[in-house]
Amino acid sequence: MPFSFDLQHLAPGSAARRGTFHTPHGPVETPAFMPVGTQATIKGLTIDQVRSTGAQMILGNTYHLALRPGEEIVRDLGGLHRFMGWDGPILTDSGGFQLYSLAQNTKITEQAAVFRSHIDGSLLELSPERSIAIQEALGSDVAMVLDHVIALPAADEAIQDACQRTIRWASRCRAAAKSQNQAQFAIVQGGLNPELRVWCAAQLAALDFPGYAVGGLSVGEAPDEMYRVLDVVCPALPTNKPRYLMGVGTPQDLLEAIHRGIDLFDCVIPTRNGRNALAFTDSGPLRLRNAVHAKDDRPLEAGCPCLACRDSRAYLRHLFLADEMLGPILLTHHNLTYYQRLLAAARQAIAADAFTSFTAAKRAAWRSQVVA
Amino acid sequence: MPFSFDLQHLAPGSAARRGTFHTPHGPVETPAFMPVGTQATIKGLTIDQVRSTGAQMILGNTYHLALRPGEEIVRDLGGLHRFMGWDGPILTDSGGFQLYSLAQNTKITEQAAVFRSHIDGSLLELSPERSIAIQEALGSDVAMVLDHVIALPAADEAIQDACQRTIRWASRCRAAAKSQNQAQFAIVQGGLNPELRVWCAAQLAALDFPGYAVGGLSVGEAPDEMYRVLDVVCPALPTNKPRYLMGVGTPQDLLEAIHRGIDLFDCVIPTRNGRNALAFTDSGPLRLRNAVHAKDDRPLEAGCPCLACRDSRAYLRHLFLADEMLGPILLTHHNLTYYQRLLAAARQAIAADAFTSFTAAKRAAWRSQVVA
Numbered sequence: 001m002p003f004s005f006d007l008q009h010l011a012p013g014s015a016a017r018r019g020t021f022h023t024p025h026g027p028v029e030t031p032a033f034m035p036v037g038t039q040a041t042i043k044g045l046t047i048d049q050v051r052s053t054g055a056q057m058i059l060g061n062t063y064h065l066a067l068r069p070g071e072e073i074v075r076d077l078g079g080l081h082r083f084m085g086w087d088g089p090i091l092t093d094s095g096g097f098q099l100y101s102l103a104q105n106t107k108i109t110e111q112a113a114v115f116r117s118h119i120d121g122s123l124l125e126l127s128p129e130r131s132i133a134i135q136e137a138l139g140s141d142v143a144m145v146l147d148h149v150i151a152l153p154a155a156d157e158a159i160q161d162a163c164q165r166t167i168r169w170a171s172r173c174r175a176a177a178k179s180q181n182q183a184q185f186a187i188v189q190g191g192l193n194p195e196l197r198v199w200c201a202a203q204l205a206a207l208d209f210p211g212y213a214v215g216g217l218s219v220g221e222a223p224d225e226m227y228r229v230l231d232v233v234c235p236a237l238p239t240n241k242p243r244y245l246m247g248v249g250t251p252q253d254l255l256e257a258i259h260r261g262i263d264l265f266d267c268v269i270p271t272r273n274g275r276n277a278l279a280f281t282d283s284g285p286l287r288l289r290n291a292v293h294a295k296d297d298r299p300l301e302a303g304c305p306c307l308a309c310r311d312s313r314a315y316l317r318h319l320f321l322a323d324e325m326l327g328p329i330l331l332t333h334h335n336l337t338y339y340q341r342l343l344a345a346a347r348q349a350i351a352a353d354a355f356t357s358f359t360a361a362k363r364a365a366w367r368s369q370v371v372a
Numbered sequence: 373m374p375f376s377f378d379l380q381h382l383a384p385g386s387a388a389r390r391g392t393f394h395t396p397h398g399p400v401e402t403p404a405f406m407p408v409g410t411q412a413t414i415k416g417l418t419i420d421q422v423r424s425t426g427a428q429m430i431l432g433n434t435y436h437l438a439l440r441p442g443e444e445i446v447r448d449l450g451g452l453h454r455f456m457g458w459d460g461p462i463l464t465d466s467g468g469f470q471l472y473s474l475a476q477n478t479k480i481t482e483q484a485a486v487f488r489s490h491i492d493g494s495l496l497e498l499s500p501e502r503s504i505a506i507q508e509a510l511g512s513d514v515a516m517v518l519d520h521v522i523a524l525p526a527a528d529e530a531i532q533d534a535c536q537r538t539i540r541w542a543s544r545c546r547a548a549a550k551s552q553n554q555a556q557f558a559i560v561q562g563g564l565n566p567e568l569r570v571w572c573a574a575q576l577a578a579l580d581f582p583g584y585a586v587g588g589l590s591v592g593e594a595p596d597e598m599y600r601v602l603d604v605v606c607p608a609l610p611t612n613k614p615r616y617l618m619g620v621g622t623p624q625d626l627l628e629a630i631h632r633g634i635d636l637f638d639c640v641i642p643t644r645n646g647r648n649a650l651a652f653t654d655s656g657p658l659r660l661r662n663a664v665h666a667k668d669d670r671p672l673e674a675g676c677p678c679l680a681c682r683d684s685r686a687y688l689r690h691l692f693l694a695d696e697m698l699g700p701i702l703l704t705h706h707n708l709t710y711y712q713r714l715l716a717a718a719r720q721a722i723a724a725d726a727f728t729s730f731t732a733a734k735r736a737a738w739r740s741q742v743v744a
Contacts, residue, residue: 040687315455324411
């Protein structure tokens, strides 16, 4: 298969790793952050603008694309890459997260999850086999196995049940694979239970997937609880395979997770917050609706190459108060650029054996400014 | 003053003119179309994207910018050009159109119009002097005089009254001017009454403004009624000054007005329709929400250099059905590019003595396709 993971450097005093993940649509330098393109678009940006943030690989969503426009239309139009005009690597999630986020409209059996569509009420049966068939029709480089994500806190028995189902479904996903140009990543579940997490990781590691994800986190638990899960899961995963932390997180979360050995991330935090007038900077977040910015001629961040940082904070604030689309557009571009620059700097720091001091400096700077 | 209008070519068999309007922020090749940036942004586009449509000059709105963020903030931040990052020419309207569009919240006396703000209910007094002061604070290249626009149909007496006030206000605007870097355009009113229109044009022509506009049209009258007004007004205006038809119009309207001697246009039709999934093409408009486009791999228009035409109609339709911002963004870019290409082609046709056949060919093509 046209996939491999080259591990180039390990940081001293940290589990941080510098690597390259090779895919049919090009390499991904890791650690890397994938912007979220749920409905075949990163909200508010043209595909050129996505590229200009420094993004290497993006995420699409199996559940949403299967409902609309339907994976057959995407396949018939040349696959998701061509459909949305992105020629780099794409990872698709499996729909497993929707077992959690749309739990009220979902019935789960050993065979499959059955969703009542949030769009028109029609039924979508998502079995492991169907999830893989959809992802193969979409033509993503990386397909995620269908996993069973549950809400936390939950009883140990429920967590164990979902965890075991996740392992059985991973095997079925693998058996269902027909494409040579798509790698499947398995997903470790187990809630906040360290024994279950390690057991699940070991079971999946024995199946020798081309990559591994940590799922079921960032569902309401405290950051420290998430970090403790990573402390035990990462050492239980194969060293020579990419590790993907699903749906995480803040800039702080990313550095903490990289420190624990994570290579890949996706999250809506930079895009969703950008649409809501929050800009990430090296001095901490700025809330652009605040009156303090009304006459401020400075850019969000000096030296930032994004589209927003050619304008004043006063102009950006005006756009949000006037309810103009350009406000969300520009802050989305800024925040994604911020995330990509942060990851690029992290990669450099790891390669230079300076990741620990890099992280300490970032943490201190983020705390330096009263939130405005 | 750093303004001049070079008339380079007159079309045979037509009143169409090919010219160049020189401003402190560069030349405008005419006939030209100005996209509308009411609140210091062309809705949905970055300023680079606006430039890439071929736009030469853009429009800002005095009433809206005076209310939010306030002209003093714009002035203190370096003027409207710097505020919104546009280094080309800018024309600001005077607020006169809001006397019509916000009539229910407006009280008009000889001294001024008093608006109750649509944002917070506060009062804004817009006299001719105040309109010019605001426009000078904004720093636009061209300021429009404050005119009295009324709803049609109206009694001749009311039209005449508004028309005479418009002439008196034009004189007051001129007397109020303090800037050497801003040209004022006078505005011909007079409803659909040809005698009043010609009389108003003659009165204003005698005042020797650097440019003239035809206002109070595109307020619900039929296209042919508008064309008949242009038939009488254009010959009554000075030949050696630019002529601007305010708030017009469809692609058809533009060619009809150019044929009658108009040099400048602004209109929300390409942007507002783009946001509503209607795309202009040489075969007529396409409505992207229609099911006929669901699996259509073709671009909106073959050979169009816009950002939308790298994608399939099926993808664009998907974006609108999924309520994604990128749909309005891409169709706004397409429609503005369509308008700019249409005007560029019209300029070429005039220069090549081919404007009449050019217009006939466009008209025939627009009718060639069943609306989809």
